[in-house]
Amino acid sequence: MPPHALLATALVDTLCFQQNEFKEWRDGADVTTQLPAIELRTKEGSLWPFVFVKQQGTYFCCMPLVETAFQPKERPGLLTLPSVTAAFSAIMAVIGFLGRPLGGITEDLPKLSELDTFLSVAAPFGRLQVTEPSVVTEMMESPDMLYDDPVKVPAWRPLAFQGKPSVSVSIKEVVHSTQCDRSDMQPTVSISGEVKVHCELERAQVLLHLKCPTTKLTPGNPDAVLVHPCVTVGSSLQEVCSSGEESAEKTFRFSPPNHPFVLCHYTFSRLFYPPVLGFYSMRGDKNVEFQLQLKLQDGIRNSFEAFEVKIPFYNRGHIKKSSLTPSYGTVFMSKDRFSLMWSVGTKFDNKSYEASLSGSVTFEEDGSAAEPRNPICNGNTCFVQLYFRMLDYTVSGLRVDPKAVQVVPPCKVKVHADRRTETYEYKIWNKFGELPFAVPKMT
Structure with missing residues (x-):
């Protein structure tokens, strides 16, 4: 993965925030766009599917793991890629956790300091398990409330x-x-x-x-x-x-x-x-x-x-x-x-x-x-x-x-x-x- 600064530059280039010139890979008539996933192009290569969501002027992004490499014209539908669905769910969970309004997010926002803990509870070892912000928050505040028995519980009800x-x-x-x-x-x-x-x-x-x-x-x-x-x-x-x-x-x-x-x-x-x-x-x-x-x-x-x-x-x-x-x-x-x-x-x-x-x-x-x-x-x-x-x-x-x-x-x-x-x-x-x-x- 490239550094965050290069990712931001590539995102601006892909979404055409500042430039008006025509680019075949981005603006061509045969280019298929499947939102919320887009292709980012950097000097080291391209990234796809790069998932992004815009909320109140703030962009939330996630790069899901897709182990198979696809050519641009051979890319499958997003619904056939579970990791894209998980990435979108993770973004929406983060948005729900940060709360509103989102337009005024700054580095000193208290919830930003808790975001790493939120993600480690919602997606332990990188595997998304819980997406409801209120449930994850409760798990963060009361770890002892987690089930401590071999009974398998529904993913949407992990708390006792x-x-x-x-x-x-x-x-x-x-x-x-x-x-x-x-x-x-x-x-x-x-x-x-x-x-x-x-x-x-x-x-x-x-x-x-x-x-x-x-x-x-x-x-x-x-x-x-x-x-x-x-x-x-x-x-x-x-x-x-x-x-x-x-x-x-x-x-x-x-x-x-x-x-x-x-x-x-x-x-x-x-x-x-x-x-x-x-x-x-x-x-x-x-x-x-x-x-x-x-x-x-x-x-x-x-x-x-x-x-x-x-x-x-x-x-x-x-x-x-x-x-x-x-x-x-x-x-x-x-x-x-x-x-x-x-x-x-x-x-x-x-x-x-x-x-x-x-x-x-x-x-x-x-x-x-x-x-x-x-x-x-x-x-x-x-x-x-x-x-x-x-x-x-x-x-x-x-x-x-x-x-x-x-x-x-x-x-x-x-x-x-x-x-x-x-x-x-x-x-x-x-x-x-x-x-x-x-x-x-x-x-």
């Missing part, structure tokens, strides 16, 4: 448990939606969710039932489910008919680690309609007429931890005056005077399940301060973005019954379950503007 048995299950859903009140566009909406579990048990298996009801919004079963490696093969996803014809259950049998982990990720990509439907219309340049209507759809719980609407204005300059009247909540201007925020509150009207915001907005005549710039949102092409959070609720209806959680061998265990929903990229576009994306064909 000491305490009262408990199981905590948390479901988090994120709703995405794109809407526009136009006859040629149908609202799109999807849900991505995760089930996070924390089990404090001693060498036990857990049987967990995830109830998937069919609601007015969702078809019942998720489109895709990705499970944690600790889920037992062959019993990870079993559809079971429940008492109602329009619901199902997915059963997970797993041997859990002692630290919190994501049991599964799931997605709903084809929902019947969005939980909150919006109608947005705006016209004008320096003086705009504004109207926004929101309607909570039937079957959605009328209770929010918070509900806010961000109204950004691009390429228009500072807001001079706002005369918007909300049916609920309050409207306030951002400190930079480029956007408005509407705090709707915690619920809609109990009869109409609607909220509206209408009026006019005036911008300063001085066009020299027409910030922030946005090449897409010109003229009437604009949007509003919804942010809302709901506790003890999932839009899809997915839930876990604490009484149905089983532990083998049986023991008295405390089970806690909670749910929450929030939004991400929930946008409503102006009906009088252009749509800067492909519009699904109406059927």
Whole structure:
């Protein structure tokens, strides 16, 4: 291996940080790139696969051991090289151990002095064994907690448990939606969710039932489910008919680690309609007429931890005056005077399940301060973005019954379950503007 300085120079040359000239070995049309592995070229020769990950402006690198030499055109896929997977896992473990923010890492960072110990515990003799930062940290602090018997334990649970048995299950859903009140566009909406579990048990298996009801919004079963490696093969996803014809259950049998982990990720990509439907219309340049209507759809719980609407204005300059009247909540201007925020509150009207915001907005005549710039949102092409959070609720209806959680061998265990929903990229576009994306064909 070359010195670190030469490696850094080769990395800069490969990723083309400072140079713009064409290099055949790097920029040629027949060069196949398989990220996160790249080829580094030095005076002594080339290094492949050199694994790197960029996080918050900091590059983390690792050179895995691949005993077979491959010609550039004969290199196999990265998934066929276990050492590349181990290198990537080691990098992510180091990133998790150092914590955030990563952009301000300096030589006097306390955790850097502990990094050698961390790697020696996570990868004794260079062989990666434990990648969960919290587990490695606990092993560093309490070496006596390691198993000292011939019983082979799962790689994801190398520590013995000491305490009262408990199981905590948390479901988090994120709703995405794109809407526009136009006859040629149908609202799109999807849900991505995760089930996070924390089990404090001693060498036990857990049987967990995830109830998937069919609601007015969702078809019942998720489109895709990705499970944690600790889920037992062959019993990870079993559809079971429940008492109602329009619901199902997915059963997970797993041997859990002692630290919190994501049991599964799931997605709903084809929902019947969005939980909150919006109608947005705006016209004008320096003086705009504004109207926004929101309607909570039937079957959605009328209770929010918070509900806010961000109204950004691009390429228009500072807001001079706002005369918007909300049916609920309050409207306030951002400190930079480029956007408005509407705090709707915690619920809609109990009869109409609607909220509206209408009026006019005036911008300063001085066009020299027409910030922030946005090449897409010109003229009437604009949007509003919804942010809302709901506790003890999932839009899809997915839930876990604490009484149905089983532990083998049986023991008295405390089970806690909670749910929450929030939004991400929930946008409503102006009906009088252009749509800067492909519009699904109406059927």
